[in-house]
Amino acid sequence: MTFELSAEDRSMLQGEQGPAVAAAMKILVAFAGAVGARSLLDISAAHIDGCLYHGQAGLDFVERLVDGAGRVKVQTTLNVGSLDLIHPELVRMPEGRDAPARRLMKAHMDLGCQATFTCAPYQTRFRPSFGQQIAWGESNAIVFANSVIGARTNRYGDFIDLCCAMTGRAPAFGLHLRENRRGRILFELEGLDADASDATFVGVGLIIGQKSGDHIPVISGLPAPRDEDQLKALGAAAATSGAVALFHAVGITPEAAALDDAFHGEPPRDVIRVTRADIREAVAALSGVPDGAPLSAVCLGTPHFSHDEWMRLLPMLRATDRGKRTPIYVNTGRATLERLTAEGALDDAEALGLVPVADTCTYVTSVLRRLDGAVMTNSGKWAHYAPGNIGVSVAFGDLADCVRSAAAGFVVRGAR
Amino acid sequence: MSGRGGIFQLAGAAQGSALVLSRPLSFWGGIDAETGDIIDRSHPDLGANIAGRVLVMEGGRGSSSSSSVLAEAIRLGTAPAAILLARPDPILAVGAIVAESLYGKAMPLVVCDIAGIGSGDRIAIAVGKDGAAIVRRF
Numbered sequence: 149m150t151f152e153l154s155a156e157d158r159s160m161l162q163g164e165q166g167p168a169v170a171a172a173m174k175i176l177v178a179f180a181g182a183v184g185a186r187s188l189l190d191i192s193a194a195h196i197d198g199c200l201y202h203g204q205a206g207l208d209f210v211e212r213l214v215d216g217a218g219r220v221k222v223q224t225t226l227n228v229g230s231l232d233l234i235h236p237e238l239v240r241m242p243e244g245r246d247a248p249a250r251r252l253m254k255a256h257m258d259l260g261c262q263a264t265f266t267c268a269p270y271q272t273r274f275r276p277s278f279g280q281q282i283a284w285g286e287s288n289a290i291v292f293a294n295s296v297i298g299a300r301t302n303r304y305g306d307f308i309d310l311c312c313a314m315t316g317r318a319p320a321f322g323l324h325l326r327e328n329r330r331g332r333i334l335f336e337l338e339g340l341d342a343d344a345s346d347a348t349f350v351g352v353g354l355i356i357g358q359k360s361g362d363h364i365p366v367i368s369g370l371p372a373p374r375d376e377d378q379l380k381a382l383g384a385a386a387a388t389s390g391a392v393a394l395f396h397a398v399g400i401t402p403e404a405a406a407l408d409d410a411f412h413g414e415p416p417r418d419v420i421r422v423t424r425a426d427i428r429e430a431v432a433a434l435s436g437v438p439d440g441a442p443l444s445a446v447c448l449g450t451p452h453f454s455h456d457e458w459m460r461l462l463p464m465l466r467a468t469d470r471g472k473r474t475p476i477y478v479n480t481g482r483a484t485l486e487r488l489t490a491e492g493a494l495d496d497a498e499a500l501g502l503v504p505v506a507d508t509c510t511y512v513t514s515v516l517r518r519l520d521g522a523v524m525t526n527s528g529k530w531a532h533y534a535p536g537n538i539g540v541s542v543a544f545g546d547l548a549d550c551v552r553s554a555a556a557g558f559v560v561r562g563a564r
Numbered sequence: 565m566s567g568r569g570g571i572f573q574l575a576g577a578a579q580g581s582a583l584v585l586s587r588p589l590s591f592w593g594g595i596d597a598e599t600g601d602i603i604d605r606s607h608p609d610l611g612a613n614i615a616g617r618v619l620v621m622e623g624g625r626g627s628s629s630s631s632s633v634l635a636e637a638i639r640l641g642t643a644p645a646a647i648l649l650a651r652p653d654p655i656l657a658v659g660a661i662v663a664e665s666l667y668g669k670a671m672p673l674v675v676c677d678i679a680g681i682g683s684g685d686r687i688a689i690a691v692g693k694d695g696a697a698i699v700r701r702f
Contacts, residue, residue, distance in 0.1 A: 171665055174661070174665065175658065175661050175662060175665065178573070178574075178657060178658075178661045179654055179657060179658055179661075182573055182652050182653070182654040182657040182658075183652075183654045184652075202629065202632045202633070202636070203597060203632065203633075203636040203639075204636065204639060205632060205635040205636040205638075205639050205662070205663065205666065206632050206635075206636075208639075208666050208667075209635075209662055209666060212665075212666060285628070303628065304628070305627070305628020305629065305631065305655070306628050306629055306630075306631035306632045306655075306658065306659075307631055307632075307635075307658050307659075307662050308628070308631075308658055
């Protein structure tokens with residue numbers, strides 16, 4: 149099997165476009181070989197999940213590209229970092245970690261990446277379009293771009309997402325190619341209400357993640373979502389409990405107008421029935437504490453809260469007696485925060501007990517002030533990762549439950 | 565054992581004592597890059613140390629962050645002397661390539677038949693004339 153390089157690829161590889169591009173192309177070609185691609189293809193955007201500081205090697209890699217006068221070749225957005233550069237006082241880093249974490253975020257900006265620092269780049273002005281070839285990192289962003297928008301990316305990660313951005317190329321394999329986007333497993337949902345709760349979408353996501361393995365899931369019987377944020381929650385959960393990079397929801401997502409479209413006219417290899425009880429059970433497994441457990445915080449916005457989500461939350465909070473004033477941390481993109489600030493929407497944030505967090509996320513870094521009680525969240529992803537990452541007990545609930553519980557100071561569910 | 569052929573995902577010569585894992589290991593969440601210890605509590609080889617060993621497993625597993633952990637382990641000298649896999653693994657390949665590019669340290673990554681290799685076997689990896697890997701027990 150031969151690997152085909154274009155003249156432009158060879159030029160990059162041979163160093164004609166500088167040492168940074170040559171280094172990126174060398175890594176990309178080796179990666180392409182390892183995944184069995186035969187050639188590279190053009191991409192028009194990238195999203196880099198490289199700003200979380202994990203160690204010196206990651207920083208060395210990016211600074212080497214900066215030293216080689218590297219610039220990204222395509223529009224490139226950045227995922228969250230370890231710090232909130234907008235509210236630096238919020239994050240407490242261990243001694244000696246703050247400086248390299250800051251340098252890592254800055255080095256990416258020096259390469260020409262956009263300082264978005266959000267895990268929901270699909271809800272910024274950099275949202276890709278249907279059919280667009282992109283190279284994205286960050287599991288929830290990948291599944292949203294592929295499934296809800298119909299853009300095309302594989303699950304890229306450490307180093308490779310940036311090598312794609314530096315060269316404008318990606319290996320021609322996997323989900324970049326139409327034939328590999330065919331659904332394989334059918335999940336038939338039974339008996340769901342038309343106006344399904346947010347938790348239902350999270351539960352469906354958890355189940356398809358757990359049961360799809362490497363195969364592309366197709367969901368039938370999913371109620372029409374209230375908005376794309378419910379599909380965002382579903383995708384984030386599926387990419388948390390499993391390795392889902394693309395799902396089709398019949399009649400809802402763009403490559404699944406009908407069942408046949410999702411399966412490209414072929415039969416599913418497996419059919420799995422999902423009942424309301426299955427969904428309830430999957431959601432219940434996210435909670436490590438019972439109703440009534442005392443709360444030290446509520447964490448929302450994993451993935452980053454959209455403007456629409458803020459517009460649902462704020463009236464809910466204003467209509468609730470603040471009671472115990474449990475702090476409500478909300479992760480959001482800095483662009484969303486700027487818009488809300490300009491609109492005056494956050495003028496009463498402090499009185500409402502809100503702590504907006506930008507550029508990072510409350511489960512990857514040390515933001516929460518109190519860890520003595522449980523933390524409540526409406527995010528399947530946060531509920532899954534936070535106990536291991538920051539050592540908290542979690543209660544999962546709908547947004548309305550989270551608001552009511554924050555006021556009560558303990559876990560209250562069934563607020564609908 | 566006479567030499568068995570293999571394909572390099574990252575070329576180089578190395579030797580060491582085999583550490584055969586009964587299940588694939590995710591380096592992210594599975595290896596402490598500071599020490600080379602296996603720290604994945606659900607892994608049967610929890611507590612073993614990979615530094616300087618010839619790590620043998622079916623394939624890689626899990627998060628793409630394993631690339632960073634492997635690169636960091638190579639930088640710190642806590643990585644295996646070499647890794648033998650039955651199936652190619654792009655994530656480990658990237659970690660090895662990046663570490664070689666940054667630090668000039670080549671940790672051979674070889675795809676080959678791993679049957680019959682036991683933990684403690686002395687393994688040598690060499691580069692053949694055609695650029696293919698030659699894996700020998702000695």
